[in-house]
Amino acid sequence: MIMTAKKVCGLVLAGVFIGVINGFFGGGGGMICVTALLLLGLKNKNAQATAILIMLPISIASAIVYYSSGFVEWDMVLNVAIGSVIGGIVGAYLLKKLSNNVLQYIFALVVIAAGIKMLI
Amino acid sequence: MAWYLLALAGLFGGLVGGMGMGGGTLLIPILTMFLGVDQHSAQALNLLVFIPTGLIAVFIHAKNKLLDYKVFGIIILPAIATAVGAALLVGRIKSETLALLFGIFLILIGLFELYQAIHTSINNKKKINKPIIKHNLYPPRNKDF
Numbered sequence: 001m002i003m004t005a006k007k008v009c010g011l012v013l014a015g016v017f018i019g020v021i022n023g024f025f026g027g028g029g030g031m032i033c034v035t036a037l038l039l040l041g042l043k044n045k046n047a048q049a050t051a052i053l054i055m056l057p058i059s060i061a062s063a064i065v066y067y068s069s070g071f072v073e074w075d076m077v078l079n080v081a082i083g084s085v086i087g088g089i090v091g092a093y094l095l096k097k098l099s100n101n102v103l104q105y106i107f108a109l110v111v112i113a114a115g116i117k118m119l120i
Numbered sequence: 121m122a123w124y125l126l127a128l129a130g131l132f133g134g135l136v137g138g139m140g141m142g143g144g145t146l147l148i149p150i151l152t153m154f155l156g157v158d159q160h161s162a163q164a165l166n167l168l169v170f171i172p173t174g175l176i177a178v179f180i181h182a183k184n185k186l187l188d189y190k191v192f193g194i195i196i197l198p199a200i201a202t203a204v205g206a207a208l209l210v211g212r213i214k215s216e217t218l219a220l221l222f223g224i225f226l227i228l229i230g231l232f233e234l235y236q237a238i239h240t241s242i243n244n245k246k247k248i249n250k251p252i253i254k255h256n257l258y259p260p261r262n263k264d265f
Contacts (some may be wrong), residue, residue: 001188008194015198023206026163026227027144029232042188049181053141056174056196059167065207066164075159079123080151081169083130083260084143088173090131091138096261098139101244104237106264107141112230114149118223 001041010040014056022055023062030055125155130169137173144170145229152219159219160210 001007014036022029029052037047066072122249129150137143144166151162210218 001191003190003194011191011194012198015195017196017204019202019204020206021225023203024210025148025222026210027148027166028142028225028229029203031142031145031229033236037188040191040192046186046188049177049186050191051183052174052177052181053187053192054199055170056178057196058187058199059170059174061200062203062207063164063167064172065204066160066210069160069207069211070176070209071158071160071164072168073157073165076121076126076157076161076165077168079126079166080130080147081172082250083127083132084134084137084147084169085173085176086136087131087136088138088143088177089134091143093138094135095139101217101237101240103139104141104233104240106207107136107146108228108230108233108237111142111145111233112227114146114153115226115228115230116221117153118149118219118226 007040010036010041014040018054019058022058023065026062029058121155129155131164133169134173141233142229145226148222149226159215159222163210163218163222 014033018029018033018036021032033051033054034047037051038044042050063072129147132150133143133147135143136146147169148159148162148166151157151165152159157165178187213221
């Protein structure tokens, strides 16, 4: 990607926004990061991969703050992490087999439903 | 809390994340709504759980030369600075208020995803409906022929 002053400003602004969201909500920054990188001209695969590289130190820094505030319950972390790693591998494998965007519709509706449930 | 319920929640979140959608966005409400985990703890859990998965993914992507280090170099400092600030702010907010704000955030993310899904569907339809270009029956002749 060729770096113009406009793109550098865009990246800095995206960084500020992603940091606020991920630090405040403990997640969700990755989706915004991928969208921002695509808008700034990265190819799909590069945007997805680079977003993970960006989210990693952000998550580590935020996790340290959450830990120092006493929000980490270690007895739960290991169990969820084991499930998550296995799920991640299976999900990545399934992605190759499922190409239509029905999943995206389902995901969007489930997330909206969950959001409404949290407000009620 | 039963270990298998937590592992199941992680499995589901990981599955969605592995498919390229927001795994954490879904893991947090699963933990709070179905397993009764406190909002702050669920968020902390999601941050920590992402680290091993993220490390494996980054290692694979680095091998495949998919990482853009220039972009990373520009974005990372403001992102870390604001993430730390926001994480410090979260500690001062009540769990109920945070859950409410998270609910609004989820609805916004969901609507955005819905918009993208509709956009993709329309684009796919356009591709299918594109008229088939007829082959040129009389291609220009080779001058040497």
